[in-house]
Amino acid sequence: MENIKEEKLKNIINRIYSVEKNNDKTRTLSESVMKEKIIKIIKEEVDK
Amino acid sequence: MILKRIKYHNFRPFIGDQEINLEINDYNKNVIVLLGDNTRGKSTFVSSFVWCLYGEDRFNKKDSLLNEKVLNNMSDGDTESVYVEIEFEDGAGDEKKIYLIRREKIYQKGVQGISKLDRVSLSYEDKDGKTKPVKDNDIKNVINAILPSDLSAFIFFEGEKDNEVQKKDLGDAVRTLLGLAAFTNMKKHLYGPPESNKFRSDSVLGKLQAELANLGSSEELSRLLKKKETWEEELSNYNEDLNIHSNSIKEIEQKKTKLEEELRAAEPSKKLQIQRENLNAKLNRDKENHNKKLNDLVRLFGRKSLFLFIYPLLSKAQDRLEAMNIADKGIKGIDAQALDELLNRGKCLCGTDLRDGSMAYNEIKKYYEILPPKAVGTLVAELEDAMAASVEERNSFMENFDNLYKDILNLSQSINDTQKEIDYISDELKRVSDIDVKTLETYRNDCEVNLKQLRDKESIAKANIIAKGKDIEKISDEIAKFQLKIVKADKHKLYFEYAQAVYEWLDKEYSRKEKAILARLNKNV
Secondary structure, eight states: OTTOOHHHHHHHHHHHHHHHHHHHTTOOSOHHHHHHHHHHHHHHHHHO | OEEEEEEEEEETTEEEEEEEEOOOSOTTSOOOOOOOOTTSSHHHHHHHHHHHHHOOOOOSSTTOOBOHHHHHTOOTTOEEEEEEEEEEEEOOGGGOEEEEEEEEEEEEEETTEEEEEEEEEEEEEOTTSOEEEOOGGGHHHHHHHHSOGGGHHHHSOOTTSOOOGGGSOOHHHHHHHTTHHHHHHHHHHHHSSTTOSSOOTTSHHHHHHHHHHHTOOHHHHHHHHHHHHHHHHHHHHHHHHHHHHHHHHHHHHHHHHHHHHHHHHTHHHHHHHHHHHHHHHHHHHHHHHHHHHHHHHHHHHHHHHHHHHHHHHHHHHHHHHHHHTOOOSOOTTOOHHHHHHHHHHTBOTTOOBOOTTSHHHHHHHHGGGTSTTTOOHHHHHHHHHHHHHHHHHHHHHHHHHHHHHHHHHHHHHHHHHHHHHHHHHHHHHHHTOOOOHHHHHHHHHHHHHHHHHHHHHHHHHHHHHHHHHHHHHHHHHHHHHHHHHHHHHHHHHHHHHHHHHHHHHIIIIIHHHHHHHHHHHHHHO
């Protein structure tokens, strides 16, 4: 876990939270799509 | 949630279409006051939100949604509808959306009474201005995510009623209102059900771990590198084998060339050597035959030479007996004793009756005079026959002896001639250098056999080198790809670690904060 940067972690949490909250109020994305979206967010933020 | 407008159609006291604009343009003046006499629709206004958003009928008189006048005016076969439509805003920034919900009840009057059909639709306009419908099954969840129904009584509070909020467990509703439900979903998506000992394979952590597993490990890379090293060593051995075989082939080819030169030089003596070999074979055959004939001659002499030596005596005896003419006409092999026997028996051998005094009897009697013992002529005749046979034997012996002797002489001559020829050829060979062509040819044939074997080995070594080269090329590509995978795997490991960190943060920090918020809410609410 020594590789984890707090700033990145914070960004990931905020982005995932935003997507989750948004989907709560639209239900446009299925469970599997949500999981893929979370994976995409993590990869994007780590790759930044 | 900001209410923007509400529209009624035949809803309780509101006949036809009625719309109330709730939008506030000046946020310093953000209070709307509704004034009205009793039964003018103030409570209906508050409860209409609850019915429209949640489908809950909180009116004192149940199932009284359609305006009474409209309902009373319906005839059989008529259809009327009542609906409430609310436009509201939720979210901020990029997440801001304009929602439109409409709940409708359709009434149809028939002979058997009034049948009712409920309908609800929800759509939202995203930041790009596109309208998207919410699936029917999700409408309740979406509305609850915006404003939980359990907390609706706080917002659409009607002072004249017992709003029953204190009787409910408001935990989930508060969590939803505060947006904490999104955290719960995050945990669920990242890990799976919280009661599980390990994250689920279809969770975010599970999927990232599976991706990582597919990218291979450094142990696998070490294994491939080791394999490549072994193959390179094998290739080096094959190259070494190829060099050894190629050098051996060169050496043997040189040797073969030299032998062929020697054989070409020995071509004249080769013919003489063949001639000499043939003559030697003939000489051996003749000698063998000569010995055989000599043996035959000795055997013939041993068996038959007596007739040769008695011949002079026999010749003289024959001349004398001829001169004496004592050979008569007796019957050979028959003497007087045999006649006695026949006469005693009274019957001849031919069956003729030999009675005393008969003609046949008297005829027999006459032979006593010319047969032994009274006559010797018969014996002399027999002797003459025996002597003639001996002469025949002597003649036969002489003929055979003569033939054998001639053969022996011929063979002796042939042996002498052949030996002379052999001696002559040997002298010739000495003159043209007597090289052993056969041995040279044997050596050359050995060279060819060795060359064939070595060329086979060389071909195998070449094929092995090509095959191993391809294997090494393939494994090198695999290693290169694997090294890229390792780099990728390091990155994936980091993705997984971040996902784990997010989950751990949610598990620890969020739980702690959630407990604190709920404690405060329980105390205050």
